[in-house]
Amino acid sequence: MLQPVPLLAQAVTATFTRSQLRWELLHLAIGVVLLVSGCLAIALFFFRRKTRELTLLYFGLFSLLYGARLLVLQGVIHSAFALSPGFWGYVDWFITCTINLPFNLFLYQLAGELLRKLLRVLLTIQAVFAVLGIFAPFVGVKLTKLQPANNILVLATLLTTGLFILLTRRRAAPAKPLSREIRVFIAGFFIWILFVLHANLFSLRILPGLDVEFLGFFVFVGCLGYVAAYRTFANEERLLALNTELEIARQIQACTLPQSVPALAGLEIAARYVPMSAVAGDFYDFLALDDKRVGVLIADVTGHGVPAALIASMLKVAFAEQFYNAEDPARLLAGVNRSLCGKFEEHFVTAAYVFVDLEKNVMRYAGAGHPPLMLASRAPSSTVRQVEQNGLMLGLFPDAAYSATEIPLRPGDRCLLYTDGAFEAMNSAHEEFGKARLEQFLAKHAALPADRFATAFLDEISRWVGPSSGQRQDDDITLLVLDFQHSLQAGE
Numbered sequence: 001m002l003q004p005v006p007l008l009a010q011a012v013t014a015t016f017t018r019s020q021l022r023w024e025l026l027h028l029a030i031g032v033v034l035l036v037s038g039c040l041a042i043a044l045f046f047f048r049r050k051t052r053e054l055t056l057l058y059f060g061l062f063s064l065l066y067g068a069r070l071l072v073l074q075g076v077i078h079s080a081f082a083l084s085p086g087f088w089g090y091v092d093w094f095i096t097c098t099i100n101l102p103f104n105l106f107l108y109q110l111a112g113e114l115l116r117k118l119l120r121v122l123l124t125i126q127a128v129f130a131v132l133g134i135f136a137p138f139v140g141v142k143l144t145k146l147q148p149a150n151n152i153l154v155l156a157t158l159l160t161t162g163l164f165i166l167l168t169r170r171r172a173a174p175a176k177p178l179s180r181e182i183r184v185f186i187a188g189f190f191i192w193i194l195f196v197l198h199a200n201l202f203s204l205r206i207l208p209g210l211d212v213e214f215l216g217f218f219v220f221v222g223c224l225g226y227v228a229a230y231r232t233f234a235n236e237e238r239l240l241a242l243n244t245e246l247e248i249a250r251q252i253q254a255c256t257l258p259q260s261v262p263a264l265a266g267l268e269i270a271a272r273y274v275p276m277s278a279v280a281g282d283f284y285d286f287l288a289l290d291d292k293r294v295g296v297l298i299a300d301v302t303g304h305g306v307p308a309a310l311i312a313s314m315l316k317v318a319f320a321e322q323f324y325n326a327e328d329p330a331r332l333l334a335g336v337n338r339s340l341c342g343k344f345e346e347h348f349v350t351a352a353y354v355f356v357d358l359e360k361n362v363m364r365y366a367g368a369g370h371p372p373l374m375l376a377s378r379a380p381s382s383t384v385r386q387v388e389q390n391g392l393m394l395g396l397f398p399d400a401a402y403s404a405t406e407i408p409l410r411p412g413d414r415c416l417l418y419t420d421g422a423f424e425a426m427n428s429a430h431e432e433f434g435k436a437r438l439e440q441f442l443a444k445h446a447a448l449p450a451d452r453f454a455t456a457f458l459d460e461i462s463r464w465v466g467p468s469s470g471q472r473q474d475d476d477i478t479l480l481v482l483d484f485q486h487s488l489q490a491g492e
Contacts, residue, residue: 021076023210024074024075024076025076027070027071027073027074027214028070028071028074028076028077030067030070030214030215030218031067031068031070031071031074032067032071033067033218034063034064034066034067034070034218034221035063035064035067035068035071037060037063037067037221037225038059038060038061038062038063038064038065038067039060039064040060041056041057041059041060041063041225041228042056042057042060042061042064044056044232045057045060048232048236053228053231053232053235054105054109055106055109055110055227055228055231055232056228056229056231056232058102058103058105058106058109058228059102059106059224059225059227059228061102062099062102062103062106062221062224063221063224063225065095065098065099065102066095066099066217066221068091068095069092069095069096069099070214072088072091072092072095073088073092089143090137090143093133093134093137093143093146093147094134096133096147096150097129097130097133097134097150098130098134100126100130100153100154100157101123101126101127101130104119104122104123104126104157105123106224106228107119107161108120108123109231110181110182110185110227114164115161115164118160118161118164119161122157122160122161125153126153126157129149129150129153133146133149133150180230181226181227181230181231184223184226184227184230185223185224185227187223188219188220188221188222188223188224189220189223191216191219191220191223192216192217192219192220193216194216195212195213195215195216195217195219246306249306249309252313256283256312256313256316257273257283257284257285258271258284258285258286261286262286262288262294264288264291264292264294264356264358265291265358266358266484266485267294267356267358267482267483267484267485268449268450268451268481268482268483268485269296269450269480269481269482269483270450270451270453270454270479270480270481270483271284271454271478271479271480271481272454272455272457272458272477272478272479272480273476273477273478273479274421274458274476274477274478275476276304276421276475276476276477280304280305280308280309280312280476281300281301281302281303281304281305281308281309281311281312281476282298282299282300282301282312282419282421282476282477282478283297283298283299283300283301283312283315283316283478284296284297284298284299284417284478284480285297285316285319285320287319287320287322287323287326289326289327292357292358292359293326293327293355293356293357293358293359294355294356295326295327295329295332295353295354295355295356296353296354296355296356296417296480296482297319297351297352297353298351298352298353298370298417298418298419298478298480299312299315299349299350299351299352299370299394300349300350300351300370300419300420300421300476300478301315301347301348301349302347302348302349303347304475304476307347308347311340311343311344311347311349311395314340314343314344315336315340315349315351315394317339318335318336318339318340319332319336321335321339322335322336326355327355327357327364328355328364328404329353329354329355329364329365329366329402329404330366330401330402330403330404331402332353332366333351333353333366333367333368333391333394333402334400334401334402336351336394337368337392337394337395337397337398337400337402338398340394340395341395341396341397341398342398343395344395347395348369348393348394348395348396349368349393349394349395350367350368350369350370350371350393350394350420351367351368351369351370351394352365352366352367352368352370352371352373352417353365353366353367354373354415354417354482356409356482356484361408361409361410362406362407362408362409363406363407363409363415364404364405364406364407365387365389365404365405365406365407366389366391366402366403366404366405367388367389367390367391367402368390368391368392368393368394368400368402369390369391369392369393369394370390371418371419371420371423371435372386372387372388372390373386373387373388373415373416373417374386374387374415374416374418374438374439374442375387375407375413375414375415375416376413376414376416376442376443376446377410377412377413377414378412378413378446382443382446383443384439384442384443386435386439387405387407389403389404389405391403409484410484411484411485412446412484412485413483413484414442414446414450414453414481414482414483414484415481415482415484416438416442416479416480416481416482417479417480417482418438418477418478418479418480419475419476419477419478419479420475421475421476421477421478422438422457422461422477422478422479423435423437423438424475425461425464425465425475425477426465427464427465427466428466433461433464437464441457441460445457449483450481450482450483451481453481454479454481457479458477458479461477
């Protein structure tokens with residue numbers, strides 16, 4: 001079992017001199033280092049899902065290919081495997097055809113928009129050449145005829161890219177300073193060019209010594225690795241800073257929402273706010289006039305994230321300014337609309353406002369492009385009806401007019417205000433929960449207290465979406481439940 005090892009050592013010793021063997025081992029060592037570096041870079045790219053940097057992937061592929069070619073060209077490797085020279089020649093040619101693609105994709109990530117246009121053309125040409133070059137030997141084309149074509153393509157790519165960069169830099173007035181990663185890239189590239197020049201002078205026997213071009217290329221690959229790592233860690237720092245800012249924004253937005261619901265005898269209120277991200281565009285607030293009268297606003301800003309949250313903060317200020325219009329939903333929405341118009345572009349706000357008067361046992365309602373209010377009544381039978389009293393969305397037209405409707409209240413009535421995330425939630429079959437299911441759920445669970453009903457409804461939405469469906473929350477969900485209790489009766 002141990003005989004093949006000394007036999008292989010004897011074969012290698014017979015084929016190579018000691019100095020040649022050391023030189024081969026140096027090639028092997030650098031090839032292995034490049035292979036390991038490429039594998040680590042690719043693994044790092046896939047494991048860091050939040051900060052995936054494409055330069056890391058392209059560096060890994062480039063390093064893998066160049067390391068593999070270094071190994072393939074070594075006689076020690078040839079001696080270790082009983083394969084024909086033609087096989088090794090084709091593997092070398094396959095790597096030669098494809099190695100330019102990850103390198104140019106790496107450069108594409110560093111380039112500006114003008115250079116990217118040129119690189120897209122070059123990448124297309126190189127991809128076509130790679131496909132034709134890989135299959136050409138199978139139709140009888142010799143590698144000795146294909147190699148010059150590859151050399152011409154590589155030289156043309158380098159010259160075209162270099163001239164383009166020089167011309168665009170000269171036309172820029174004033175020229176922008178180069179970033180750190182670009183300076184490292186250029187330094188490594190020119191070090192490699194010096195080694196290439198030495199290799200050519202050595203081949204012409206002008207300079208003595210050995211062909212050490214691969215060492216210069218090893219330095220260049222190291223510079224590429226630095227650039228990829230620098231960009232990856234820079235992205236992580238930016239992501240960390242962004243997450244910190246989002247957390248601060250989340251805390252600020254949490255302060256703009258009511259910390260508690262108004263406590264009125266005869267009225268139970270439950271509120272639920274489930275943003276899809278750290279900050280959201282949904283909003284709700286209350287205007288409590290006294291212990292018998294309260295106004296309730298629910299709103300939804302188009303879009304998501306920080307822009308929508310900022311507009312929601314503006315909405316809070318505009319709503320608070322309408323305290324003296326709290327009893328008139330139509331005038332209140334018109335006033336909020338005037339305050340918001342001209343403050344932002346490409347966004348608008350849908351809203352619904354309810355004013356509850358427990359002395360008169362009535363509710364006044366007005367909407368601005370918002371999903372209809374749902375009113376569930378227990379007497380004489382459990383029924384649900386939709387109340388839609390809508391005007392134009394807020395923030396678009398300063399002269400928009402709104403109208404309100406007055407609804408008498410009876411003990412046991414339940415009013416449901418919600419944003420569109422409550423019925424647009426999709427399951428794994430891309431089917432919406434829908435207003436009909438929302439209405440059925442409201443009728444079926446009319447006996448639940450307001451707080452338990454709100455929790456049960458969110459649980460129902462979670463079951464609908466399904467934890468194993470892979471679906472994420474697509475929109476913010478806000479829910480306000482108003483229960484009118486028996487103490488509403490006049491004279492109580």
